Amino acid sequence: MKKSKLFTVIGGMGVAVLSIFLISADHIDAPSVAGTNADITDFYAFQGENSGNLVFAANVQGLLVPGQPTEQAKFDETILIEINIDNNNDLKEDLVIQAIRRGDSMYFFGPTAPATQGLESTIATSTRRSVKISTKDDLQIGEKDGMKFFAGPREDPFFFDFNKYNEVLAGNATSFDNPGEDTFAGSNVLSVVIEVPKSMLPGGVVGVNPFAPNTPIYNVWVETKRKQ
Template sequence: MKKSKLFAVIGGIGLAVLSIFLISADHIDAPAVQGTTADITDFYAFQGQNTSNFVFIANVQGLLSPGQPTDEAVFDETVLLEFNIDYNNDLNEDLVIQAIKRGDSMYFFGPTAPAFSGEEGTKSTIATSTRRSVKISTRDDVQIAEQDGMKFFAGPREDPFFFDFNQYNAVLSGTASSFNNPGMDTFAGTNVLSVVVEFPKSMLPGGTTGVNQFAPSTPMYNVWVEAKRKQ
């Protein structure tokens, strides 16, 4: 196809939605959560340094400038961050790991079966039976808690996302025809608030094979993160 046509199409869409378009993996992704304390910027799930463990990372409150804005950013005590795990591939959460701030610490619950799942999965109560915590870190006071084979961190970190967002917008708006090489990381030098949990894979039942057609014999979990506000 002709590029001019492509860019005409992209440009048309881009102009209409520029103000809310892609800023990062999920940074300010939608009007209702944009810039709020419940705005998830990124979610990572990977095998830990100890390959018997999984690591979940949720970042919130993106685009924090260095120095005072970062040092003054705080987790919201009314916002529950919830890592969801579906091990039987029905797209319903079977286990959750919950994180919420109280005082100077981040409290963690689970992995445990959620009170609500499936169609009711947008609703949560906190399962207080398995409580663990870590003191929230600051720039100069990094706190890591290890309890029951799990590790916990909560606090400001450098935004791990990298993307030439400005050039992307230029392409969308029709003022540029392509990306640059090298491009410029729009998120270089900005921070986020991070919650990191590492836990033994043995805390989960086995995953399901045949989920990922590119690795059909490897058991998979479906995982995602949610931000929920106290009513």
């Protein structure tokens, strides 16, 4: 694959501790990117069912209607999804895992050191793996080199009562209901999921987490970057 420079469009940020699940979400409050193929809705990082693995899940294109595929509801071949991993707590990416669509498949690169840090990226073509993009009738999970891969539509997993949130902001309510109304129930996102052996992610800062002082901590965030 030809190497190409890409430019950051929008990023979401989350911090991952190996034994703890964390999330960053941004669905419909970013007007400049809402509804575009580069819009990040959620990012999840957590320990896998296999305790020797980490799982990264990046969701894009929120509020999609299930069963009605459109050109918008497809991964964009000009958009790179890049997971950034900082393993020494300097808030700069030391490793990246990249994903980009080509035809009916999603191609993955890394984890590897980035060619450059910051807003521009070059696809790390030396480590290429792929999986066919799943549909509601065709589930595909790729496995290679101890890693697992998935790309395709999934129901939006994020729970948020957006209407009650607006009522609280307007002063018409003082608290949220329990359990509340799931605003995103029944809508889809496009998900990219990568399971990686911890052995492929060297480093990590030990002694920072007061609840698990021997557990390495990584700063992890996701970006979408458009081809220049």
